[in-house]
Amino acid sequence: MTISATTVQGGLATLTDEIISELRDRVGCPVLAPEDAGFEAVREVYNAMHPGSPALVVSCAGTADVIDAVSFARDNGLVVAVRGGGHSIAGLSASDDTLLIDLAPMHAVQVDPAARIARVQGGAVWADVDRETQAFGLATPGGVVSDTGVAGLTLGGGYGWLRRQHGLACDHLVSAEVVGADGQVRVASETENADLLWALRGGGGNFGVVTWFTFALEKIGPTVAFAGTFYPVEEAAQVWRGWRNYVEIAPPEITSNTMSVTMPADPALPEAVHNRGCLVVAAVYAGETERGMDVLQPLRELGTPLMDLSQPTPFTAVQQGFDAFFPRNTMQAYWKSRYLSEFSDAAIDFCAAKAAARPSPMTLVNVFHMGGAIADVPPGATAFAQRSSPYLLSIDGNWVDPADNEANIAWVRETFDESARFGNDGVYLNFTGSEKEPADGGVDRAFGENLRRLAEVKAKYDPTNMFRVNNNIRPASG
Ligand code: FAD
Numbered sequence: 001m002t003i004s005a006t007t008v009q010g011g012l013a014t015l016t017d018e019i020i021s022e023l024r025d026r027v028g029c030p031v032l033a034p035e036d037a038g039f040e041a042v043r044e045v046y047n048a049m050h051p052g053s054p055a056l057v058v059s060c061a062g063t064a065d066v067i068d069a070v071s072f073a074r075d076n077g078l079v080v081a082v083r084g085g086g087h088s089i090a091g092l093s094a095s096d097d098t099l100l101i102d103l104a105p106m107h108a109v110q111v112d113p114a115a116r117i118a119r120v121q122g123g124a125v126w127a128d129v130d131r132e133t134q135a136f137g138l139a140t141p142g143g144v145v146s147d148t149g150v151a152g153l154t155l156g157g158g159y160g161w162l163r164r165q166h167g168l169a170c171d172h173l174v175s176a177e178v179v180g181a182d183g184q185v186r187v188a189s190e191t192e193n194a195d196l197l198w199a200l201r202g203g204g205g206n207f208g209v210v211t212w213f214t215f216a217l218e219k220i221g222p223t224v225a226f227a228g229t230f231y232p233v234e235e236a237a238q239v240w241r242g243w244r245n246y247v248e249i250a251p252p253e254i255t256s257n258t259m260s261v262t263m264p265a266d267p268a269l270p271e272a273v274h275n276r277g278c279l280v281v282a283a284v285y286a287g288e289t290e291r292g293m294d295v296l297q298p299l300r301e302l303g304t305p306l307m308d309l310s311q312p313t314p315f316t317a318v319q320q321g322f323d324a325f326f327p328r329n330t331m332q333a334y335w336k337s338r339y340l341s342e343f344s345d346a347a348i349d350f351c352a353a354k355a356a357a358r359p360s361p362m363t364l365v366n367v368f369h370m371g372g373a374i375a376d377v378p379p380g381a382t383a384f385a386q387r388s389s390p391y392l393l394s395i396d397g398n399w400v401d402p403a404d405n406e407a408n409i410a411w412v413r414e415t416f417d418e419s420a421r422f423g424n425d426g427v428y429l430n431f432t433g434s435e436k437e438p439a440d441g442g443v444d445r446a447f448g449e450n451l452r453r454l455a456e457v458k459a460k461y462d463p464t465n466m467f468r469v470n471n472n473i474r475p476a477s478g
Contacts, residue, residue, distance in 0.1 A: 003033060005055035006079045006097045008464045013076060015055065023056070026068040029105070032057040042102055043094070044329040045083075046147075049405065050091025050435065051329075054081065054100035060123075061105050063177065063185060063211040070209060071183035073099050073466060081469040082209050085125045085149015086328070089335045091435040092205075093152070095469045101209055103151070111136055116217045117174065122210045124150045126160075129215075130319045138217035139315060140172045144257065146320045147328060151210055156430035156471070157202050157384045159392070161318060164255045164372025165286040166218050170201040170384050171377060177212040181462040185211075199457040202384025203447075204429065205470040206454070207461045221315035225285035225292025227299045228309035228321065233260055233277030235303040236352035240367070242302035243281055244343045248390075252372035254295065256283035259366040259396075260355035261325065263307075272306040279303075279355060284318060326398075331362060334397040334409045336416035336433055339389035339426035343367065347422040351393065359411045360399035368392040385448045386426045393419055394431050429471040443471050452476070 003020065004012040024031045032039045033056055042059070043051035055078075058069040073080045083093035083102045093100070103123030109132040110119045118133055118140060127146035133139050141162040143153050150169075158169025166172070175189035178196060186208075188196035199207050231239045240258065247256050258281050265274035281299050285292025289312045300310050313321075340347060355365040371390050379385040397412040399405075429446045447454055451473070458465075459475035 001033065001035070003055045004097060005099055007077045008079055008466055009077060012097065013078065015076070019076065020056065023058070023069070023072045026072060027058060027060075027065045029061040029065045030059045032059065042100070045086035045088070045091075045094050046326065046328050047089055047091060047094075047331075047333040048329050049332040049334070049402070050094045052091060052094025052100075053096045054094075055097050057100045057102050059102050059105055063179065066101060066103075066179045066209050066211050067183055067185060069099065069101050070179050070181065074181060074183055078466075079468055080466050082205050082467065084123055084151025085147065085153075087148045088152055089333050090432050090437075092470055095435060098469055103209070103211075106211065109133070111138065111217070113138065118215050118217055120150050120213045120215060122151050122212065126150060126153070126319060130316050133217055134221055134316050137219060137221060139220035140215040140217050141166050141169050142319065143169070144319070144322050145326050146323055147326065150213060152205070153430065154213060155200060155202070155204050155210065157386075157428065158430075159368060161255050161284040162218070162220065162286050163374055164252045164369070167373040167377065168202075168384060170382060171373070172215045173197070173201055173213060174216050175214040176200055176210050178208040178210050180208040181464065181466045195457050196461060199383050199454055201382035203454050203457070203473065206458050206467055206473045208467065220286065223289050223312045224315050224318060225289045225296055226310060226313040226318050226321075227281065227283040227296040229281050229300045229302070229305050230263070230273055230278040230307040231281065231303040232306060233279050233355050236260065236279045236355045237349055239279050239281065239302040240343070240348045240352060241345065243299065244348065246298055247369040250369075253285050253287040253292070254283055255286070255372075256281070256299065256369045257366060258282070259364045260358065261364055262358070262361035264361075270307050276306065277356065277358075278306060325362065331398040331400055332402055332405055332408070334412050334433060335394060335431045336412055337392055337394040337428045337431035338416065338419060338423035339386060339428070340391040340393055340422050341389060341424040343391050344422065350419065350422065354395075354415050359408055360397065360404070362398040363408070363411075364394070364396040364398070365415075366394040366396060368394065379448070380450060383447065383450050383454055385450045386428065386446060389424060389426055392428055393423070394428070395419075396431070432471065435469070443473060446471070447473075
């Protein structure tokens with residue numbers, strides 16, 4: 001059997017049985033070729049549109065396997081794709097014909113409560129982190145779905161329920177262990193390879209394979225004040241106006257998201273929401289719980305509540321509260337996002353009209369409130385430069401039948417294009433379209449003035465652009 005794999009030169013290399021055996025002899029973990037048992041299971045990522053057909057999958061058990069896999073790729077001139085949690089919407093961890101380094105078996109989490117840090121392996125998902133950190137009443141800002149990978153989310157920024165009080169996931173990254181394109185292991189911290197740490201804080205998977213992340217932890221929970229109120233989508237314009245007026249003067253303890261969705265006729269849910277388009281207003285208060293429930297109360301009175309899940313809630317349950325909307329390997333997904341400088345009445349009316357006209361029940365029109373601790377960090381202090389926008393609009397197309405791909409992708413693109421008049425040109429690279437689309441424009445806009453420095457760091461740690469299956473930053477030349 002021979003296999004073709006993409007090379008850094010841009011062509012395809014033939015991997016003979018002999019070469020593949022050499023890789024199998026080097027690593028201490030499974031190496032899966034397309035005909036091997038287990039290969040199909042690896043193709044089960046979040047976005048069922050992008051299962052990918054990697055040339056070979058190295059299911060790494062530890063840092064040593066990653067070193068061997070990267071060294072093998074370097075020796076054979078191969079492009080490497082890296083998988084953390086497999087939640088890339090664009091299919092960036094499910095690329096065709098690449099050597100895929102799958103970190104899923106590497107999901108250990110070690111908490112040092114005295115030092116208030118957690119060491120997290122590169123294939124962990126947020127559920128792994130929340131479980132271990134909450135055992136000590138601690139947390140680090142993650143995402144809002146517990147099955148999302150720590151790696152991709154953190155390397156791309158990372159917005160979760162604590163963002164306005166404590167900042168982004170990447171802001172809590174204090175050090176990392178990284179296997180670079182040369183196969184060397186480096187520590188990136190404020191005192192060692194500080195340029196690499198700067199780049200990892202938002203610059204994506206461009207600089208090597210992160211095998212361990214070290215995060216600073218905050219005291220959170222075990223219970224937090226949570227608001228989760230479902231309003232009729234027909235009231236979206238009114239509800240969004242009330243929400244905007246509330247969040248614009250909200251203290252940083254409050255982080256709030258809104259999204260339109262059509263709820264299933266699930267007997268576990270009140271009939272009022274069955275097959276009903278809803279606008280969900282959700283918020284967390286990162287402070288004293290009783291006071292938080294009082295402060296969040298107005299968010300429960302913005303329209304006619306069809307269902308209200310607001311109550312003091314275990315932090316781990318909040319972190320899993322939206323999981324049911326996002327089953328892995330089930331839906332086709334195409335998402336686009338843009339930052340908004342304001343959520344004007346005209347922008348609200350636009351979003352409300354789009355929320356009512358979604359082509360699929362699971363397609364979401366989300367508006368996230370930003371600011372607070374995110375904006376306290378200067379744009380040049382980390383690679384992640386988009387700090388000042390008060391809102392993020394994310395149009396998340398999710399549907400089941402591949403026959404509907406064209407229509408759904410077209411609707412998301414059209415909505416995204418039409419929303420340009422409300423945006424400020426910034427995009428969030430963790431919520432981007434598809435691997436097949438040129439990422440260049442998005443990368444320019446996302447990194448702004450940081451792009452030049454990122455290209456220099458890229459040239460230092462990955463001069464041949466071996467790690468290019470990502471929101472790619474090209475190495476600076478000369
Ligand atoms: P993967 O698909 O495994 O990888 C994505 C990218 O990261 C690839 O380019 C890959 O090469 C790189 N990468 C992965 N692991 C490593 C590693 N160890 N070392 C180096 N590079 C690596 N984002 C938010 O900010 N907040 C949210 O609340 C949020 N919710 C989401 C919910 C869902 C259902 C989904 C699908 C996405 C969500 N996202 C959210 C977006 C998410 O941050 C990105 O999709 C992110 O890339 C997922 O990380 P992952 O490790 O699961 O991705």
